[in-house]
Amino acid sequence: MSDAGDWVGDWSARRAALSPDRPALTDATTGESWTYAEMDARANRTARLLREFGVADGERVAVVSRNRPELVDLVFACGKTGGVFAPLSHRLAPPELAELFENVDPELVVVEEPFDGDVADAVPEDADVLSLTTDGDHRWDDFGAHVPDDDSPVETPDLSTDDPFMFLHTGGSTGTPKETVLTHGSVTWNATNTVTAWGLRPGDATPMVFPMFHTGGWNVLTMPLFHVGGHVVVARDFDPGEVLNLVEEYDASVLVAVPAVLRMMTEHDDWPDTDLSTLRFAKSGGGPCRRAVMETYWDRGVDLSQGYGLTECGPNNFAMPDGWDREKADSVGVPAMHVDARIVDGDGERVDQGEVGELELRGPHAAAGYWRAPEETADAFGVPAVDDPTTVDADDYWVSTGDLCRVDADGYHYIEGRKKNMFVSGGENVYPPEVEDALADHPGVSEVVVIGVPDDTWGTVGKAIVQGDDSLTVEDFDSFLDGRLARFKHPHHVAFVDDMPTSGPSKIDRDALRERFGGGTE
Missing domain, CATH: 3.30.300.30 (ANL, C-terminal domain)
Structure with a gap:
């Protein structure tokens, strides 16, 4: 085994060494749970499967699935082999999936059984495909049947922070989404920002309500919690009532969701009787959260505030200072430890305090760029136009967010909407x-x-x-x-x-x- 430079691929092994018996992952759909030692063993077995199909050294595995434990296995297995994890939205139509498959060019496709038909209409004919089964017949070989029994440590490659680790496609509603290249460094630094700025602790628990084809599903809380030794609860589908139930059942201490989910939780019949006392804080992301919703959480003793991020940078960039004033509730807080932020006008010049301009971000947590989209990468990241953005040293470049923002005298940032x-x-x-x-x-x-x-x-x-x-x-x-x-x-x-x-x-x-x-x- 290599003794340095393993980066994200070694997280499961290192966390297993530090916290072998601590709960790491629970599948609320089946009721099964795994410790960090068990998750590392699963990752070792899955890494051997990936090598069997050639997913190593920058090659990709594309996944079309709802939230399942196997996706976590694949993430850490990719890290152990040097492969790249590329989850695709199961909500896309076959023609859209086909374009993404062509762009990602995966060595292996893993698909959850309910989406067999869409993938069959989209995947290249010569692709290797494995099925994550539920019940009934399925079109391809069973993923689980190919996972070997050997869970001993695997040899891991020497990797750089600049090596690609994850492709996450943008959520654009027009045109084919772009694949954003997150490096080992991007994921590591975002986790570091989240732990240090949000105050995540070993043993923190959360229900993961974001889909795991989205940066929210991975980099808002899942990867940061695995970094610090927390507990993530996944399920195929979530509704507001189930989220409330899981907060109480698993003593959730952290919750992050989009405003609509947070609002629907407050409107659910179980809201008044659900014990929320374990929630240390909650975050709203993905759009502005109405103050009336925030006040409903505050009335229950939950410190709800707004976050801000995007697939291309972070996504965790800001935090609310200790003891923040509720009058600042419309803001997303101040920049995290390793995030630079500036507000610029149409000419790229900084605007005065209080004036509205475009928010630009910089830091080691930023993505490298878009895969095989040189012009779009140059526009959004300010870097030279190249097909493989990981070949560019982007430390001195700013990510253009496309969001309008202003900063008050105390350094709090307020998002004023999209340009x-x-x-x-x-x-x-x-x-x-x-x-x-x-x-x-x-x-x-x-x-x-x-x-x-x-x-x-x-x-x-x-x-x-x-x-x-x-x-x-x-x-x-x-x-x-x-x-x-x-x-x-x-x-x-x-x-x-x-x-x-x-x-x-x-x-x-x-x-x-x-x-x-x-x-x-x-």
Whole structure:
């Protein structure tokens, strides 16, 4: 075995040496649990399987599956062989999967049985495919049948922090998602940032509610908790009631979820009677969390605050300081230990404190770039345009987030929405999250999105797309917002939906709403 440079591939072995009997992973769907010693043994067996199929030294294994223990086995097995783990969304249609398979070019495909048909229509004919079975017949050989019995330590390669470890595709709702290249260094430094900035502890436990084809499923909490010796609970599917149940059953101390899930938990019948006393803190990510939802958690003694990240950088970049003031609740906090942040104008120059500009990030936790997308890598990461971004020393480059941000006098950062979502009405900048936050306080509004639509007088005006009381009118909102927001920020149109369309892990799909309602007066 090599004695240095193993990086993420050696995490399971080192944690097994430090905490062999501590619980590492639980499958809530089956009720099975494994210690760190048992997880390292599973990883060793899976590493031997990957080598049998040629997944080593930068070759890829693509996975299409819901959250399962085998995905964790594959992650650490990839680290032990030098292979690259590339989870793909099971929510994609076969043509979209086909494009991703072509780009990733995997040596092995592992697919959970419910998605056999979609993968069969998308995977190259000559690809090796193994099936993660549930019940019934399946199309390909069983993954478990190929895992050898030998769980002794495997020889691990010498790896650099610049070597690729994980491909995670972006959650874009238009076009084929890009594969973001996360290196061993990216994952290690993000875990370090999370442990040091959020104060993760050995023995912390969490239900993992993000899908494991998403950076939230891996790098928000799973990899940081495995780094520090925590306990992750996975399941094929989660609903808000089950999340509440698992918080209580496993004494969860940390919870991170998107705003919609956090809100639905508070609306569930079990909310009042669920014991939340073990939750040391909770984080909202993936979009702005309404203050009313945050207050509901605060009333239960849970320290809920907002986080911020993206697949290309982190995703954990900010933290709330100790004893933070609730008046700062709309912010995402201050930069983490090893994160540089700046706010720039359209020319790339820093803006003054309090002014809105684009947020740019830099640090060793940043991804290397996009796989086989040199122009897109150059645009987003500011690095030279090359097919393999791991060949570029990117330490001096800033990641362009595409998000608008401002910083207050205390260094707290406030996300003002996406650059593409901001609109100018009568010469004034309108930032939809500010309007949405104000409208969300209306008792008849469950959820709201504001988009800009054409207007003959003002150029662009706001349209509020509301999930809630469909008897509400523009005049009702005008009256409600008077004294809260400047008049030019008030929506001129309103439309209603039964449910908000989503993309990614329960994130509202603004592009779908813009396509449907962007004409102005519907």
